[in-house]
Amino acid sequence: MKSQTITQKLANPTRFMALSGRLLPVVSALAAAVIGYGLYLAFFNSPxxxxxxxxxxxxxIHVPSAWLAMAGYAMVAMSGFGLLVFRHPLADVSAKAAVPIGxxxxxLALVTGSLWGKPMWGTYWAWDARMTSVLILFFLYLxxxxxxxxxxxxxxxGKLTAVLALVGVVMLPIIKFSVDWWNTLHQPSTGLGSTLDPSMRIPLYWMAGGFTLMFFAMHLKGMRNEILRRRVKALRMSQVERAQAGGSDTIAAPAE
Amino acid sequence: MTAFLALVRRDLLLAVREGGAVGTALGFYLIVVALLPLGLGPDLKLLSRIAPGVLWIALLLAALLSLGRIFEADQDAGTLDVMAMGQLPLEAVVAGKALAHWISTGIPLALLAPILGILLNLEISAYPVLVATMLIGTPAVSFLGAIGAALTLKARRGGLLMALLVLPLYLPTLIFGISAVSAATLGPDGLVQSLTVLGALSLASVVLGPIAAAAALRLQMQ
Structure with missing residues (x-):
């Protein structure tokens, strides 16, 4: 199994730092280019x-954000699983980095959705099934x-957060399902219509792809920052310990 | 099994003899429900329409207040470590403590609900269904709450944090509990479905809660 050997290799933070250091500029540039082209299509080349x-x-903006809101939670949950089951050293770093991004x-999905809702539905917020379940997802992230x-x-x-993330995975479909059920009792689903014209679908695909690349770039950057932060912390702790050991010697010496 | 029953019995005895714990939750329930008409105005029609929702939400808040009790005292006294080292699996310990919490808090709160329903002008015909939904739904409150209590055992400001962690998980129970009561007042159509789903939610949380809570406790004892 090749994929497993790759994850095992990446368990070494130094190797991860080297690889992600090379990968990050590429992914970032790609994300910027794809989002740039997607925005051009969306603003000037779509009806x-x-x-x-x-x-x-x-x-x-709204649809890619909503997609990454869910993909981000999947990333957090998979990282949590990797931490609790495989005890992968980078799993916690990955989970921690993915939560704020998700x-x-x-x-963003909630805000853009409500900005769209004001002119369209006449209200910023309507307890629609989708909106409510995304709001609950936001609460889980918080x-x-x-x-x-x-x-x-x-x-x-990190480990306790992983437990909570996995509980959330079990509960999210139930919450989603119950919110759908609750909503259909009160008002019919709005339904944007999945039959989207190619002239709108293609810019949307570009934006979704670009946003996903942006997520990966930010996630990699977040992981690198977290690893560096932990190293700095470890260095500080060892410095303090050394200072304490040295300090106690000098204090202890006159007493002897 | 005897160890499990002994644990439930011990927790129940503690809840009764310590005093205050159950009473506080009931008092909180009463005061929240009593505050509401003061805030909304004494319009009896409005109150009777929102009564099921108010009773359920206040019940969740009152139960939430008492969740910390499940593990906190035993953690402080060190008895939780002894239980973890005993022959009973930690999952069973958690299940026993959550069951005791349900008996000592969930059931009294559910039984108090009809009396508060009078204050809110809830139709008398809805009372049996209201109590039934609460009795069926509150196990989920205790067993999912055990997860929150276990996760926040060593956290700073655990109580507030627990509300943030646990309340989203209560959402399905709340939705189906209320839909069962409104089905009872409007017509018998959705009543059976709502009660069945409510029961399924409670049974699922009886399985999920102890496993997740025991995992969280084990991580904190290492």
Whole structure:
């Protein structure tokens, strides 16, 4: 199994730093290029919707954000699984880096959605099934961040967050399903219509691809930052220990 | 099995003899429900329409307040470590403690609900269904809550954090609990489905809760 040997190789943070250092500029440049082209298509080379007018262009930001909101949670949960089951050393770093990014995309999806909703539905917020379940997803992200921040012991915080992330994976479909059910009782689903014209679908694909690349770039950068932060912390701790050992010697010496 | 029953019995005895714990949750339930008409105005029609939702939400908040009790005292006293080292699997310990929490908090809160329903002008015909949904739904509250209690055992400001972690998980129970009550007042159509789903949610959380909570406890004891 080749993929496993790659993940095993990457367990060495130094090797990961070397590889990600080379990968990061490429992914970042690619993300910028694809998003740039996607934005050009979205703004200048896609038709205006006959009903929605110019506001349809919000979709090109909104849909990729919503997709990454979910993909981000999948990333967090898989990393949590890798930490608890395989004890992969980088799994916790990956989970920690992915949570704020996923939360940011969830927030972006909510904000762009409500900005689109004001001219279209006449309201910023309508307890629609989709909106509600994305809001709940946002709460789960907040819970993951809050739980991690609440503990001194970083290793323990990482593992507990992983447990919560996995509980969230079990509960998310149930929550989604129950929200759908709850909503259909009160108001019919809005339904954007999945039959999208190619002139709009192709810019959307470019934007989705570009956003995904951007997610990977930010995730890699976040992981690198986290690894460096841990190294700095370890260096500081060893410095303090050395200073303490040296300090106690000099204090102890006169007493003897 | 005897060890499990002994554990449940011990927790129940502690809940009763310590005093305050159960009473506080009931008092909180009462005061939240009583505050609501003061905030919304004494319109009886409005109150009777929102009564099921208010009773359920206040019940979740009141139960949330008492969740910390599941593990906290035993963690402080060190008895939790002894239980973890005993013959009973930690999952069973968690299940026993969550069961005791349900009996000592969930059931009293569910039984108090009809009395508070009078305050909110809830139709008398809805009372049996209201109590039934709460009795069926509250095991999920205790067993999912055990996950939150276990995760925040060593956290700073655990109580507030627990609300953030646990309340989203309560959403399905809340939705189906309320839909069962409104089905009862509007017509018998969706009642059986809602009650069945509510039961399924409770059973699923009886399985999921102890496993996740025991994993969280083990990580913190290492």
């Amino acid at each position: 205006v919707d006959y009903q929605q007018g110019e506001t349809v262009r919000i979709m090109y 939360a940011a995309f969830t927030f 819970g993951l961040m809050a739980l991690r921040n609440s503990m001194e012991d970083e290793a323990l915080a």
